[in-house]
Amino acid sequence: MPSLRELQRAFSAGVFNELPAELAQHIRAGRFPGPQHFQIYRNNVCESLTNALKAVYPVVERLVGDGFFRYAADTFMRTHPLSSGNLHDFGDGFAEFLESFPPSQELVYLPDVARLEWAWHRSYHAADRAPLALKxxxxxxxxxxxxxxxxxxxxxxxVTSDYPVLRIWEVNQSAYAGDQSIDLGLGGVKLLVIRRQQVQIESLNEADYALLSACAAGATLAQAAEAALRIQSDYNLILALHRHASSGVFSDFSC
Known part of the structure; x- marks a missing residue:
């Protein structure tokens, strides 16, 4: 007889793939045969995870439609099974998945829209911490x-993109009632997503983006400043640091 660990592994694998034969014989029948009971459980799990993805990626769903999104979600969950007990972690990697998902290849901006939505999600659920005090x-x-x-x-x-993903995101918000036109020729964007009283998305210039990206990678101030100055030779580091610190972008420093 399989061990409990072996049964658990087979059960987990069976939720997103074919029901293993060694597991089927251990499922107790009730009102329905054992495999049918398992299918009901599988359907409930997949529906819950699909709804979780919809909650994180509402703009992606709106852009592609319910049927397409469900197909993509089903494929994603089979190849990227939930590995954390925290449902908020499910959906990580969806943008990269869309990059290689054959049906979405013509929607070249879609992965970056997903990246923006994932950034919004991560910002919303991030740990609460006091911003850096300049003093x-x-x-x-x-x-x-x-x-x-x-x-x-x-x-x-x-978030960085070669496409106007902020514009795409804005016009696909449920409360948006303005001009719906989107010009992909507008070019790319560099974005800051941050939670203050609520999650906000702000555009950054390339030098600011370089500075903050370097800080995020653990660079020293000298290294971060060099990254920004390579893009903008007259970059005012003091003003930039004051502006970002005053707006809550930094939470701490070390030396």
């Missing part, structure tokens, strides 16, 4: 400035 920097000696490392607030997410 805390007063105790730092000027000789140490170059070695400072600024930590982004847990809710901060950075």
């Amino acid at each position: 805390a920097l007063a105790a730092i000696a000027p000789a140490q400035y170059a070695d400072l490392k600024f930590m982004l607030h847990p809710s901060v997410q950075l």
Whole structure:
């Protein structure tokens, strides 16, 4: 007889694939045969996970329609089974999945729309932490400035795209009632997603994006400044740091 661990593995595999023969014989029949009971359970799990994906990616669903989204969700959950007990983690990697999903290849902007929606989701559920107080920097000696490392607030997410995904996202909000036109020729965007009183999405210039991306990667202030200055030679680092710190982008620093 299989061990409990073996049965659990077979059960988990059977939810998203064919019911293993070694498991079928251990499912107790009731009002329905054992395999039919399992199919009912499978349907409930898949419907719950599909609804979870819809909640995270409402704009993607609106762009492709319910039938397409369900097909994509079914394929995604079979190849990316939930590996965490936290349902909020389900959906990570959906943008990368859409990049290689054959039916979505003509919708070249769709993966980046998904990235923006995932960033919004992660920002919304991020840990709550007080923003950096500027007065805390007063105790730092000027000789140490170059070695400072600024930590982004847990809710901060950075998104870059070659397409106008913010415009696509905006016109597909349920409350939006303005001009529905979208010009893919508008070009790309660099975006900051942050939770203040609510989740907000803001456009960044390329130098600001380079600075914050470097900070997110653990760069020192000198390294982050160099990244920004490579893009904009007259970049005002002091003003940029003050602006981002004042708006809650940073939560801490180390030296």
